[in-house]
Amino acid sequence: MPESLTPVDKRPPALTGVPETMLWPLFQRATESLRPDGVLRDPESVRIMRALDYDFVGHFGVPGGSLAARAAAIDRAIIAWLARHPAGQVVSLGEGLETQSRRVDNGRMRWLSVDLPESIALREAFLPPTDRFRHMAISALDPAWMAGLDAAEPIFIVAQGLLMYLPPEAVRGLFAGIAAGLPGATLVFDTVPPWLSRLTLRGLQQTPRYKLPPMPWGIARGDIARTLRRWCPGIGPVEFLSYALPRGVPGVLGQFMATAPMLRNQLPSLVLTSLAPAQA
Ligand SMILES: C[S@@+](CC[C@H](N)C(=O)[O-])C[C@H]1O[C@@H](n2cnc3c(N)ncnc32)[C@H](O)[C@@H]1O
Numbered sequence: 098m099p100e101s102l103t104p105v106d107k108r109p110p111a112l113t114g115v116p117e118t119m120l121w122p123l124f125q126r127a128t129e130s131l132r133p134d135g136v137l138r139d140p141e142s143v144r145i146m147r148a149l150d151y152d153f154v155g156h157f158g159v160p161g162g163s164l165a166a167r168a169a170a171i172d173r174a175i176i177a178w179l180a181r182h183p184a185g186q187v188v189s190l191g192e193g194l195e196t197q198s199r200r201v202d203n204g205r206m207r208w209l210s211v212d213l214p215e216s217i218a219l220r221e222a223f224l225p226p227t228d229r230f231r232h233m234a235i236s237a238l239d240p241a242w243m244a245g246l247d248a249a250e251p252i253f254i255v256a257q258g259l260l261m262y263l264p265p266e267a268v269r270g271l272f273a274g275i276a277a278g279l280p281g282a283t284l285v286f287d288t289v290p291p292w293l294s295r296l297t298l299r300g301l302q303q304t305p306r307y308k309l310p311p312m313p314w315g316i317a318r319g320d321i322a323r324t325l326r327r328w329c330p331g332i333g334p335v336e337f338l339s340y341a342l343p344r345g346v347p348g349v350l351g352q353f354m355a356t357a358p359m360l361r362n363q364l365p366s367l368v369l370t371s372l373a374p375a376q377a
Pocket of ligand 1: 115117122195235236
């Protein structure tokens with residue numbers, strides 16, 4: 098995309114509701130990538146952000162970088178996993194305009210992006226699918242995406258910025274379905290705390306111009322491991338990956354809160370776990 102892009106050349110994303118939320122992490126990754134002290138390098142996000150006709154600051158405010166830090170923490174988990182499984186398959190549920198596959202690519206892994214049809218349509222305008230980077234325009238709640246995977250290779254599933262937008266019963270069904278259909282898979286997902294879920298259900302304005310869609314699934318960090326064990330018997334160790342605002346007083350405060358059990362229940366969480374292997 099040429100640097101001289103004018104607003105006339107740009108494309109409106111034409112998204113509403115939950116699909117529109119994909120523009121927020123895109124904006125954070127791109128702006129973070131443009132900072133000399135940014136927490137990740139993501140030229141593809143910069144390219145896509147510059148090609149969209151959208152008032153990012155007007156909708157989301159000045160970016161703090163926490164969503165870019167979340168993406169960078171997931172990158173590290175995938176890179177570590179790919180070092181053990183170089184031909185592994187990564188599935189990203191609700192992938193939006195995330196360019197994680199390009200950041201972690203080792204040249205051998207395969208990647209499946211699953212998202213709703215309108216979201217995949219926008220993604221394909223910027224990131225056409227290839228043999229190794231495939232797309233499925235389907236709800237993550239439709240188990241049909243599992244059928245497209247190669248049972249011979251290990252699987253890593255990412256659900257970044259997705260589960261909070263689903264009803265709790267749908268989240269339970271998704272976990273149970275993955276546990277049954279893809280035993281042994283590694284899983285990374287993030288959650289929001291109940292107070293934030295409640296605020297969005299009442300109607301939370303991020304800026305005067307933008308109201309967050311409802312996030313019906315909120316869960317305290319202290320409840321995550323036992324909930325997963327109930328939903329997916331035999332699940333492996335549940336690890337919390339740390340990520341925070343990359344800089345400034347709120348970032349330091351977040352890091353402090355993460356050290357105290359009562360306070361960390363009030364924070365979003367990023368979880369790494371693995372599902373029980375198939376029964377012999
Ligand atoms: C906050 S965005 C996150 C996008 C991306 N994972 C990222 O971090 O940049 C939420 C995404 O979830 C997708 N989504 C919402 N409901 C979905 C569903 N039932 N199945 C698949 N994707 C869904 C939206 O289309 C959107 O792309």
